[in-house]
Amino acid sequence: MRRLSDLFRPAAHVHRLPDEQIRALYPKFRWRILESTFIGYATFYFVRNNLPVVSKEMGQALHYSKSQIGDLLALTAIAYGVGKFVMGASSDRSNPRYFMPAGLLMTALCNFAFGAASSYPVHLVLWTLNGLAQSMGWAPCGRSLGHWYSARERGTVFAFWNLAVNAGGGLIGIIAAYCTAWWGWRSAFYVPGVLAVLCAVYLVVRLRDTPQSVGLPPIEEYHNDYPAQGARDREKELGTRDLLVTYVLKNRYIWLFAAANFFVYLTRYSMLDWGPTYLKEVKHASLEQGGFSTAIYELGGMFSTLLMGWLSDKAGGRRGMISVICMVPVFLAFTAILYTPAGMLWLDLTLFGIIGFFVYPPVMLLPVMGLDFSSKKAVGTTAGFIGLFGYLGRTAQGKGIGTVAERYGWNTAFYGILVSTFLGILLLSLTWKLKPGTAGFKGGRA
Numbered sequence: 001m002r003r004l005s006d007l008f009r010p011a012a013h014v015h016r017l018p019d020e021q022i023r024a025l026y027p028k029f030r031w032r033i034l035e036s037t038f039i040g041y042a043t044f045y046f047v048r049n050n051l052p053v054v055s056k057e058m059g060q061a062l063h064y065s066k067s068q069i070g071d072l073l074a075l076t077a078i079a080y081g082v083g084k085f086v087m088g089a090s091s092d093r094s095n096p097r098y099f100m101p102a103g104l105l106m107t108a109l110c111n112f113a114f115g116a117a118s119s120y121p122v123h124l125v126l127w128t129l130n131g132l133a134q135s136m137g138w139a140p141c142g143r144s145l146g147h148w149y150s151a152r153e154r155g156t157v158f159a160f161w162n163l164a165v166n167a168g169g170g171l172i173g174i175i176a177a178y179c180t181a182w183w184g185w186r187s188a189f190y191v192p193g194v195l196a197v198l199c200a201v202y203l204v205v206r207l208r209d210t211p212q213s214v215g216l217p218p219i220e221e222y223h224n225d226y227p228a229q230g231a232r233d234r235e236k237e238l239g240t241r242d243l244l245v246t247y248v249l250k251n252r253y254i255w256l257f258a259a260a261n262f263f264v265y266l267t268r269y270s271m272l273d274w275g276p277t278y279l280k281e282v283k284h285a286s287l288e289q290g291g292f293s294t295a296i297y298e299l300g301g302m303f304s305t306l307l308m309g310w311l312s313d314k315a316g317g318r319r320g321m322i323s324v325i326c327m328v329p330v331f332l333a334f335t336a337i338l339y340t341p342a343g344m345l346w347l348d349l350t351l352f353g354i355i356g357f358f359v360y361p362p363v364m365l366l367p368v369m370g371l372d373f374s375s376k377k378a379v380g381t382t383a384g385f386i387g388l389f390g391y392l393g394r395t396a397q398g399k400g401i402g403t404v405a406e407r408y409g410w411n412t413a414f415y416g417i418l419v420s421t422f423l424g425i426l427l428l429s430l431t432w433k434l435k436p437g438t439a440g441f442k443g444g445r446a
Helices: 004-008 019-046 050-062 066-091 096-116 120-134 138-148 151-161 163-183 187-206 240-249 252-282 287-299 301-314 319-339 345-372 376-408 410-429
Strands: none
Touching: 004 096, 019 096, 019 138, 019 151, 019 163, 019 187, 050 066, 050 163, 050 187, 050 252, 050 287, 066 096, 066 120, 066 138, 066 252, 066 376, 096 120, 096 138, 096 187, 138 151, 138 345, 138 376, 151 163, 151 301, 151 345, 163 187, 163 287, 163 301, 163 345, 240 376, 252 287, 252 319, 252 345, 252 376, 252 410, 287 301, 287 345, 301 319, 301 345, 319 345, 319 410, 345 376, 376 410
């Protein structure tokens, strides 16, 4: 019987197929990888972003304060950030076909248990465990896309794939709100859990590991991005020391991207975690309208992510420049929300859409920048390190905004968001001129 450790190891390279079959199969497998990772990662959001949508209703039913809800969000963010780094390094030495479904099954189980529980300490433990399980989502997707798509097309491909964030996050806003309205807040965890289990089965059927594991050449050879000579060395799996030290800790660019990501994520999650509650309490929105605010926020970023990713490729990989341009309207929209009077919910929802439209391209581009300045064999570790800082930012806002809003009011909380957004713009401005090839790592060809 096959051992579990063997199941998670990278799939072995198999005998290379004839050229005719390679030409026929390569495009089909590339689409298959993009499709399955897209659907899989969107489903991870079903069992992650459901809590903020129903936090007020759950809090009222179980008598939780804003500070307690903030602790739930903060501990989850810490667990996710640490897990994204640890699991990212593990995913670089794992088979996405089994690694990703395993994470989806674990997060589904956490949701089932969370919906059934009524104790705050139990909820705290379960949602923290959910954060760890959630960290098994992005890294296998990054590994898969890094192996099946070349450096010169990453901006566009990752932009399209990143629409999964908006699709999953937007749909769960509607699903969770209506499940709560029809069957109570617990169903907002049961229904997404069932969908996650079904998706895990789908991923085992559809996903595959590297091109070589199905008899195809590496993507660089297929796209003529480097000569065939020396390709074998570029396809070696890296050891833990190389992954952590050479490609991350000694790479000053990765540190810069990570620091910028701290503030970008703080900005992004401020309205994802607290937007529905803010609109209900300050702007007198209903439960369903609060849920739609999440959908509008997420769906607002779908077109822009694709557009900005494509533009970053056309700009020679200057993804930092595109990110700076996007963050300025985010700052202005937050300022407008602060001064929009109650009774103009349509304007608030429009501004939510503007924030979503412009904040998601930097969210997508920062990990791609990490891949540009690292190696495709270290994509999980690199993205995990950048993501760790991002979720430290989410932790800061998860606890900070709830506490500040409760003690000093929502206006003060919004001033904190504006300061953080401005600091993100400053750090991203340092990446303005960077493009693949600036550093010693050439677009993942290290």
